[in-house]
Amino acid sequence: MGDLVLRSDDKGVATLTINRPDKLNALNVPVFEELEAHVADIEASQDSVGCVVVRGAGRCFSAGHDLGDIATGEKLPRPNYQPLVIERLANLPQPVISAVHSHCYTGALELALAGDIVLASENAKFADTHAKWSLTPVWGMSQRLPRRVGKTKAAEMMLTAQTYSGRQAETMGLANVCYANDSFYDDVAAFCNVMLENSWFSLRALKKLLRDTDGLDLSAGLAHEIYKSEGVGPDMQERIAGFGKK
Template sequence: MDRSSPENLILVTCQPDGIALVTINRPKSLNSLTKSMMTDLAKAFKSLDADDSVLVIILSGSGRSFCSGVDLTSAEDVFKGDVKDMESDPVAQMERCRKPIIGAIGGFAVTAGFEIALACDVLVASKGAKFMDTHARFGIFPSWGLSQKLSRIIGPNRAREVSLAAMPLTAEQAERLGFVNHLVEECELLKKAREIAAAIIKNNQDLVLRYKSVINDGLKLDLGHALTLEKERAHEYYNGMTKEQFKKMQEFIAGRGSKKPPPSKL
């Protein structure tokens, strides 16, 4: 099912297997974002989050760029608006989205594009991809989380260099630093993203949503409070299970245990 924006700058396709594809589709401008595109992207994630048929979302860009940031030819229109308006904020809607989001990063992920990439739960990047923060170069104050998230992933000293010197990171560096999960050839980008999505879909979907939530919510806390949060949610989860659900769990575990392991090749 197609839910694309009227100008087809944000393409949304829902597939029967539970995967939704969201594509930033302005390749002639390296997928730079206008105000209306930002709003449409936010609406897309909000809509997909509410759709029970959607289990995993894959986000990509068309052409040779993932997203080159905000279209600076309309900078005043973008930045003079209310940056605290969550309804038109794509990163806020991605962070609110309960479904796993896989970013398929090909080409450039620059500034706002970098921030959108960091809002994904899993990142797959092509070998030619580059991540760059140009906020300081162009006098743009970050408002989608780059100043806070990157330092927590790669460490404050390295993050300061990346942001203050506008130092690009290659996909290989991003993988070594830990915010890219998989590095693939460009032609394999969406295939790898789909493989990860399929692996997620095979699991218990209620627990997938709960697990994503407890990981992301716990990251906002110190370790002690995060562990308490995990205990509280585990208690809530098990208290809400019926005898029938416990029986199904036991039957599933017993069934897995009875399967013979494949013969060793050694």
């Protein structure tokens, strides 16, 4: 693989780092090609990868879709390429964590919204600027953002193109947690380590259950949970026996 998206693995956490710091990690087609290759490998690595962290190198998470590429015309490997890669990332069996520091604008926000959980630094800057550039979203903003923050707050973000801080993102539910800048990546690592102390089987099963029941009414969702969930994991007996010995 190339050097536009770097992967590092540690204690079951696969970290994917967008690596165009000289361009504020602006998202172009080669970035998405490398991201897709990593996602494909992680899909087949459920025994060794318990969760995935997506972050940016250098000064920010990402300034968004590379406007230079838009202006000159992108050559896509196949139609609707970027949203399909984002969807593939979102649908990984493992939990996906978006770790956002500083800029996270428009296309970058659409990428971050693929995360099951968004962790923000205090200096994070979230914005949807489609309206500023006379664009409409095609990477998922109109669907994922309202599901994250509610329809009225999503409308505010999309129609005003305002920027929101990490603390504001935490308050509105866009970010699950906002951490101090100086300890941000240590806090992200600690969050992942606590999560991975739980059964990896359950982490995958719970993510699938949430995804499969999204949009169902209560009765249909309850029926799905009862009859179609993943059930008991292979490590259940060992975990219960270990608890009994404490």
